[in-house]
Amino acid sequence: MTETASRPTLEAVAARAGVSRATVSRVVNGGDGVREPLVERVRQAVEELGYVPNQAARSLVTKRHDAVAVVIAEPETRVFADPFFALQLRGISKELTAHDNQLVLLLTEGRDDHARVARYLAGGHVDGALVFSLHLDDPLPGLIQGAGVPTVFGGRPGWSDGTRDVVYVDSDNRGGAREAVRLLAGLGRTRIAHITGPLDQTSAADRLDGYREVMGVNEPRLVVESDFTPGDAERAMRELLDRCPDLDAVFAANDLAASGALRVLRERGRRVPEDVAVVGFDDMLPVAEQSDPPLTTVRQDIEEMGRIMARLLLRRLDRSVADEAPGGVVLPTTLVRRASA
Amino acid sequence: MTETASRPTLEAVAARAGVSRATVSRVVNGGDGVREPLVERVRQAVEELGYVPNQAARSLVTKRHDAVAVVIAEPETRVFADPFFALQLRGISKELTAHDNQLVLLLTEGRDDHARVARYLAGGHVDGALVFSLHLDDPLPGLIQGAGVPTVFGGRPGWSDGTRDVVYVDSDNRGGAREAVRLLAGLGRTRIAHITGPLDQTSAADRLDGYREVMGVNEPRLVVESDFTPGDAERAMRELLDRCPDLDAVFAANDLAASGALRVLRERGRRVPEDVAVVGFDDMLPVAEQSDPPLTTVRQDIEEMGRIMARLLLRRLDRSVADEAPGGVVLPTTLVRRASA
Incomplete structure (x- = not known):
């Protein structure tokens, strides 16, 4: 354990450099108005003593902690x-x-x-x-x-x-979600399910809004709330398949949830994308690229x-x-x- | 952006509770000697105003920042x-x-x-x-x-x-490494290679020492330094196989390195453990359990x-x-x- 007593002081630096405390303080705090030879002497003393400026004292001058x-x-x-x-x-x-x-x-x-x-x-x-x-x-x-x-x-x-x-x-969570669902609709999918994120977060709520805007009708049995984790998304995907065995697409609110959904679809013998098309959100690498099959997704630059x-x-x-x-x-x-x- | 002006002061709490500043300070800093009804009034005022104690002032009393x-x-x-x-x-x-x-x-x-x-x-x-x-x-x-x-x-x-x-x-990095190499030697392996961690870290240097203690002879061609990452361990494993194609065991300095080594061994057509036995270090889950084959390793409770x-x-x-x-x-x-x- 290092000892407080060993910490070199501003005074020690001033003594070693042969300058005033004020000069050391100005140099250490990056202030101007000190002649170059003095700056050099202070820097050398700082280095020799291993002096670390006292941030608390420094921030009294700069009003900043950086x-x-x-x-x-x-x-x-x-x-x-x-x-x-x-x-x-x-x-x-x-x-x-x-x-x-x-x-x-x-x-x-x-x-x-x-x-x-x-x-x-x-x-x-x-x-x-x-x-x-x-x-x-x-x-x-x-x-x-x-x-x-x-x-x-x-x-x-x-x-x-x-x-x-x-x-x-x-x-643009809402716009991104709209684009995802429009793609699925454009592929002729009609029973598009949505695994949401936690709806007490605006990112998840906005993605659900975007999904609903494109879907038009509000079909609660096609929507299951989840929490952005792959494990809980597996639970959500199972629930969706039980409720609606003929669903033909899933929009997952993030890539981790999509990866969980893919696992359950495989386990239940659904081919992706032939039987069920899947779109995620994030474009999180390597999750999106290395999933099986690789994931179509809405990219945000995190x-x-x-x-x-x-x-x-x-x-x-x-x-x-x-x-x-x-x-x-x-x-x-x-x-x-x-x-x- | 929240405004500094909106921050409620100790004075405001004292005024709302109808007590002195000193009383508020004592309650907020967990001090004793304040009667229960007063404590209750201060607590209520703190809650109503959303007062957050000024840690800087508080630590002047407690000398602690917690x-x-x-x-x-x-x-x-x-x-x-x-x-x-x-x-x-x-x-x-x-x-x-x-x-x-x-x-x-x-x-x-x-x-x-x-x-x-x-x-x-x-x-x-x-x-x-x-x-x-x-x-x-x-x-x-x-x-x-x-x-x-x-x-x-x-x-x-x-x-x-x-x-x-x-x-x-x-x-006990040295002892753990000794145990790993002794296991491999006990299985009849004689050309046991070691992929080290960065040798400017004592954990890696101590594991190398443990390996050398059991091996007895110093065979530099069986040792390649790496950096605890799977990518660099792949490079190290390739180097070891090029130098010494008949090696029959690898002790990797951590599980991530072992996972990289397993990938290269598979790619080069070596069966694990039949042709080359592999031992890692850490027992990092899920890396160790989900590697192919699952990893024998030295467990430390990180x-x-x-x-x-x-x-x-x-x-x-x-x-x-x-x-x-x-x-x-x-x-x-x-x-x-x-x-x-």
Whole structure:
């Protein structure tokens, strides 16, 4: 265990470099107005002593921690099991690193821990927060508002009516779903089932809306709610086949659910796409490409969503006033055709 | 974007509850000495206003942030691609949550970002750090020492000579490797190859030492260094087969590497275990169980390692003095036999 006593101080650096504390502070905090030979002496002393600037003291000057929290409103087991989150984090990590901001991922075991996350956000440890995978009845948005840190949401928050002070990045979930169902209808399929995501998330609700818009009639027996995981999608697919053995197409709300549906269809002796055509959502690689057969799906650029979330937040943090109108950035989706439909 | 102005203050809570600021502060910080009816009034006001205690102010009283950083010395892409890290984080997350401490995962794009991680650690944002997957020439340990936060390492740090002030949790890598190679030798195999992990990590170096101890003679053509990933292990397996076409066993330094080796052996027409017996390390599920054939491997309890790391750190933080001797906790390994050897 490292000892606190061993930490070199600003004073030690100043003494070693033969300059004032103020000069060391200016150099360390990237300030101007110090002559180059002095800068060099301070840098050398910093290196020799292994001095690490005290961020707390530094942020008194800069008012910035150069750190951004990421909160995913799912248990950590889900965060590591679903490649969606890894992709979104990849985009966020690249963008934050390019601006020398630290990505601070706050993991939880579940919703009971969200009050603790809000306390951390309120504690002056980060400059802002990126929050995604919100569920409708989650207290997190209110808690985050209480914490008072600038926030950008991934996915349209369910409570947002367009007038509130909320910034978010989303995909065109409704439009993408419409395109998927139109493709299936265009192939002459008439009994098109839908395995939804959790309907307390706007991404899942919007995809269901898109499906319904194209289907016209509301046929509840063709729709089963699921939770974006392959295991639960298998359960949903079995339920659909029991209810409606002659269904000829399935639109699954994400690729992981589609992969579960494919497994059950194979197990029940249905040929894909001959008997049942299948379309997913995400174009998550390698899931979509390596499924059997490879998956026709609605592509959304998940990594880019993460990147844009981070960019919007950093832009806001770089300005002293909130001079940007709140609102959403909605990214387009594209249909990717493979063998399953 | 949420507005800072909307954040309710301690004063507002005091006014709403009709008590003094000091009383609110005592209740919010879990202090005693406040009568129950007053506690109830404060709690109600906190709830009505959506008040989130200011962690910075609170930690002035408690000297604690109730937050622990986790630093994995790998790029975030690796963190999300290798289930080893998810398992270790699971153990850490459970233990920290059970003690109402926030898990703060500091992600990086690579080694260039480690100075920034150290600045965050030094900034007074966490009470301690759990650090794993260290590489020998990584500046991180020195930077962390400079940051002055209590730290527990996962895996024996390479610079540790047993006398320095370092606490770590490790598996018996050398003993586990010996057991794996002894099993193969006991099956009558004489040309036992080894695909190592990155030898700038003690876990990989210790497994190589265990292999060499049982093999007795040092046969460099039977050893190829790899990096714990399946892709690079395929390259290593091809190299071994080219060098030594009559090899009859492979000990891979982790299960992911073993899965890559199995693919190449199949591609080259070698039957496992008849022609070549294979043993891995980790017992990572589902990799080990679902490989073809299922993998004989050395089991280490990765989740438990994470849990113990967190427990050691929290115990240290709960005491005002460092009354525990530094040193390592080394967990035993067990051989798990399946079809591959």
